[in-house]
Amino acid sequence: MAEQIKTQSAHWGDKAVDLLLQQRGEGPFLIASGISPSGRIHVGNLREVLTADIMYRILKERGHEAKLIFVADDYDALRKVYPFLDPAVYEKYVGCPLSEIPAPDGSDLTYAEYFLQPFVKSLKKLKIDAHVVRASELYRDGVLKKQIIQALNARDEIAEILTRITGKEIGEDWSPFNPHCRLCGNMKTTKLVKWHPETEEITYYCSHCDKERTVPVVGNGKLTWRADWPARWAALGVDVEPFGKDHGGKGGSYDTGKEIVRKIYGGVEPFPIIYEWIRLKGLGDMSSSKGNVVSVDEVLEVVPPDVLRYFITRPAPKASLALDLVTQLLNLVDEVDDESKKQRDARSVELSQAGGFVPLHIPFNHLVNVWQVAGGDFEKVKKILTRTGFKYSDEAALLERCHYADEWLKRYATPEFIFQLLDETPAEIVPLISDEEKKALSLIADELEKNPEADGNAIHQIIYNIANSTGVSMGNLCKALYRVTLGRDRGPRAGWFVAMAGNDQIASRIRKFLAK
Template sequence: MASPTPRHWADKCADLLLAERGNGPFLIASGISPSGKIHVGNLREVLTADIIHRVLSERGVQSRLIFVADDYDPLRKVYPFLDAAVYAKHIGAPLSAIPCPCGGHKSYAQHFLEPFFASLRTLKIAAEPVLASELYASGALLEQTLIALKQRDAIAEILNRVTGKEIEPGWSPFMALCSSCGSMARTAVTGWSETDRTITYTCATCAIEKTAPIVGAGKLTWRVDWPARWAALRVGIEPFGKDHGGKGGSYDTGKEIVAKLFDWQAPFPVIYEWIRLKGLGDMSSSKGNVVSVDEVLDVIPPDVLRYFITRPEPKASLALDPVAQMLNLVDEVDDETKKQRDARSVELSQAGGFVPIGIPFNHLINVWQVAQGSLDTAKTILARTGYHWSSDDALAQRCRYAANWLERFAPDEYKFSLAQTLPESAKQFDAAQKKLAALVADRLAALPKAAAEDIHRVLYEVATENGIGMGDLCRLFYQALIGKDRGPRAGWFAEIIGVDFVCTRLREAAA
């Protein structure tokens, strides 16, 4: 008896959630600090939230999805991708109040958020954006801020006990924003008033002491900010990275702080693993080994990017390989007969508008190169190589992905350009090579039909009969056609180019 398909992680997650937390409605939160390029690794969080949101909707459970951008966080340091001459003076200032690196956006934070929000729309992730800067400015966190200031010692005790780290005597749960220099880097809270709702702080840079309304004068530190947000917004579910989820991590401390001080329960946790970039480790903006979400959406359809993240459990490690894996993923989503295809993941990956075309992506990439950017030529080749497609628009769109993939990610061995005339290297063939070229041409010309397998068989037979390796014969074949030692699989390649063309070219080389 065939074993039943294992239940998708998102279905299991929803089962657990509903058993533990009742029937909703639920607020699902996700978020990020927009301190640098927002990459595919960052996408795992909001997409995990979106998948749970979809599963709950299927079951008729009410839920809302928000994406909190921590744009009120201070700039921590001058990252390697920033100009030190411009950004050193902004350390400690909120990301929402720093100039953008390109000059085209409202702020540093918006510079990174805007393309990301556009990608979320493309991916049909229905997350409502919430800006932390606006959350603080609106006073939404004032109640929790006052409690945190009042209960400073209780929070310090929790942080110390759960993390094992010493909390300094001058520590405050509030980071004051100096109104003179606009930075939180060198300020210290010296007092506060519950009745006036003011904070008193000093700034070492400006050598001042000042009293100002709490709203607009800074924010809670991360470990207090997070539980304060859970309580103020009434967050019920939140995926977060393994750094926050470890023992003594900010979820552990937040869980206790929110229950004891803010009278709310920590959200149902969904911990996810980082996404690595193949061969380059965990993606990290400050390390620079990142592929941004919009870059990936230029080369594969949104459904395919969703599928990449939807298929494995959030806790499973995931590596993005923009070469072989990306080609396979497109086929897995496109082709229902693929063995490794996960139907439930495909279902949860729909971003609207994906039309299967039934053409392997790798084949399309080769066809596109032979067609040299002409959609009509590509169609002629596809028809000749036995493919039929349901929609011209879908095919045209897939060709654009192929073109972009070739431009952005294709390694040299995937790229070729069909030489318009006999390449120089093929003009140097010796007598033995010329004889082989002529022999292959004669045999190919004699084929009743020239499908890839038949062409491959001819090459194999000629190689064997003449006592040379298949590799050597193929090298001769590629030299005549593209002037390189390697190329796409010879049989398939010849089928795409057309046997007539191949024969003519080989005879030229043999002359």
């Protein structure tokens, strides 16, 4: 069996590294990823960083020198007032860099840091050892100065490349450099008037301030995206970079970047890895501006870091991927936890290690049920697990997993997963139980009292036999049992549910109900 698994097709990461080494030699390699912190950084964005991290991990594993960086595009301008922003506050900041406008919560953080910092924390939890590089600092510190000068000197050549490759006409007044007006803070109300190569200054006009000014090129603006991305490749020496399919299409910014980096900056484009967007099941592609996002820190409240890594690491970057926060999350925990799961991909699990994951071999769905039967009491959880035949060696890991179960129930569980063992049957339920059902329930109570040690299987058989002998259908009998103990029509599989709750507990609840 192990042999069979080994001969299955290799992990996409291993194949990509093979190809990289074939094409680019032995390294060292700089692997870059990047995100614009314009809103909550979501699980979809994580595909970019994790794809880079997988390349990084495999290169290190094979003994190559590699470095992973995460470039935060915090010098990008706020494009519009997003639905989650207060227009009264943000209207005036449209066009200003994210690194220089206030955070939505009114704190001392900048807008960019407000969204960036929780993500950077999540990266640590996910054991993604990326050096965070801020675009605002690259520009402020003059790291891209050489490329800015090259781009301004080669304005016409870049315009020709863009027109030829994208098929779009470029206006006479187009410039690869966007001046940043330091008087009003805007970079969208400005136009480059003249580039002075001898003094390395620019003259720009700001329509907001209605002023023309001459300022040093460093610290007063940025390259436009299609000139900026290849400038970064050249200045930092990026060897590998994953990017979304929007950049990877024909005429996309990778296509134009390839030519610009070679002809204008004298560099080489990185080895590309194009990835598909992550959708949110039933809600389409995740997008901060659409608001249908689940942030990375949110998911990390519900599943261990290894599980979130595994979700994204397992399919190839080009495969479509939809996040389902209900059943899929439950299954993913088990795939990572239990090596006997059929769908499990061992190499992906290996590449998903974030440190600290302890396999428990308790199905997550079972734990979710046990947690509810126990009413959130950890001591009871332990007793129920022992009674239902589950062994655990690491109590701290079990407690942690219980917290994940609890958060999952609070955040994402749909009503059919949620229940509460009641002390008393609700008054409105009482008239719903027929006399035949009462008789059958009483027989169940007798059997449970006689067989206090009966397990889920045995109890299922008991219920089944009583249903047969009394002529009440199995479905109706289970429904009656759920109604009496949970106050609702459905619950976890009846025999196993009784075993979880405790045979004596269920018997006494039935008795209490019948005595009414």
